[in-house]
Amino acid sequence: MSGRSLPSRQINIVLRQPESHASPLADTEPQLLGKRTPQDGPLSDIFKELNHMIGLDNVKELVHEIYALLQISHFRTEAGLSSNSHVYHMIFKGSPGTGKTTVARLMGRMFHAMGVLSKGHFIEVERADLVGEYIGHTALKTRELIKKAMGGILFIDEAYSLARGGDKDFGKESIDALVKGMEDKKNDFILILAGYSEEMEQFLATNPGLPSRFPIQVEFEDYHIDQLIQITELMAKEREYVLLPHTIAKLKQHLTEEKAVTWRAFSNARYVRNLLEKSMRHQAVRLLSQYTSSPSKAELMSIRPEDLKIK
Template sequence: MTIRIKFGPDNQIPPVIQTPKPPKTQDTHTPASDLTGIGRARKTNSSALDKDKDKEKDKDKNRVLEILDELDSYIGLELVKRLIRDLQAFVEIQKRRTQEKLVAEPLVLHMIFKGNPGTGKTTVARLVGRLFKEMGVLQKGHIIECERADLVGEYIGHTAQKTREQVKKALGGVLFIDEAYSLARGGEKDFGKEAIDALVKAMEDNKDNLVLILAGYSQEMDWFLQTNPGLRSRFPIHIDFPDYTIEELLAIAKSMLKTRQYTLTTEAEDTLRYHLQCLLSSHRYAGNARLVRNLVEKTVRKQAVRLFQKSSSSRDELIQILPEDITLENL
């Protein structure tokens, strides 16, 4: 751009500086659809984020339903199933109340599982971890299973260290301690008391990221809770796992055999029922799935020995379980 300086006839008059006017430019209007301002970008991104969140919520709901369907597929445990669904409802409603800025009950979900061996306590504990993970209560939902030997050390200070290590592994999931009453059996001088104290502290320090489940026989667990009055109040959820009935044990056995592609003949089913009745009347802890699994595995081996004596076997023979394959000997 050129600047002109013009002097008047009188040198005392200051010069006049002239600058050319800038050329006129035509106003252009950018279509609204081409604007990429901050406000427009936020609207698009917000919509996409909302859609992604909705998809994630749907996935979580579907996974929760799948886990509950798996729970329903378990034979027996009707009271346990009802309590787990009650827990699901409680957790969900507290989340909704929090979203609406209402007072919500604290999610203290530590549990006591009471029942004989093989009644499904460990299986349900694993399911609880997965369920709480999908519901957003736990970050990982895994389960760390341990017993007295994993928690109690051999010298002063060792127990607290071992217990903290197990707690650290379980953070974000479930710490499941079987035969938990054994921690209190040694009395005041036993290191088991130190483990209990360390667990109580861990429950307080990690109440939003850990679920502790103590399991064991019903009578022993009741005694254990009486030895430390502060424990009972820290475990608001108590679930009793009853022994299975004859019909439930029979259904479990048939399900196990079906999974292995075996079937019982009518006579073999009657024989199995008779043996289960004998077990229930003679064995204190016979009404559990673990004993049935052992019986099924022994039956499959007996069938194999019977068929091995023949040079060949048809498909039906390989599938069928006969009465002579079922025995309680050495069970």
């Protein structure tokens, strides 16, 4: 499918993390919130990956809505009916480590599998990749990146940094080039801008025409403590490690304190990933000092409280 026009209304979605304590380690079928989803092929794999992500119920619902819309549009075309096209440029708002980049990658793959994007590849950039050093250089760099993104996703993290320098900053030149690219090549790529919620709101306010060009705006809320524990357990399982009960208790206490102190800069899943990998290194040092021969399989897998070296 190809060709998309701007929907008549903007979709604003808040991703509220559910208060679920269900184990993230159980196998799940490719179903999203009880909806019908593809059972085989590339799309099935995409939905399985999304379904295994902790929380994000609203974004799962959004992905299903887009899938359903594209599928029904296909059926309408086959039936000889008109099929309305849509624009899928998006704004992802939220703290680091809340799944924005991962979801953007999955969407690129889904749009490719559904025939909206010819390649579905993912290009992630930031201000330094877009803004040049002299007049005209920025527009050239931005157009080149748009060209590379043709058929896929162009993902700009901390997009609000493009507007921080004021009217005389070259960032404005990049914004203008992006807006023009969105209009001229709206059927050929999808632009996703991401960053902190408040800063993204301020960024959108700098140009009256910007908000309407992004029909889908998604708020990624921070994970609560129980979800961060689930995410850590899932990451450990993927690496064939196990967090012992006392380790989990220690981690939960630490996360509660850390979030209270560094709520603005807390990096969510990224934080617990770094903490887990640090604990794996500490475990390796501990095992080498404790054993003269190979430790048991259980010991090799176990992350003990003393491995979680946190204040």
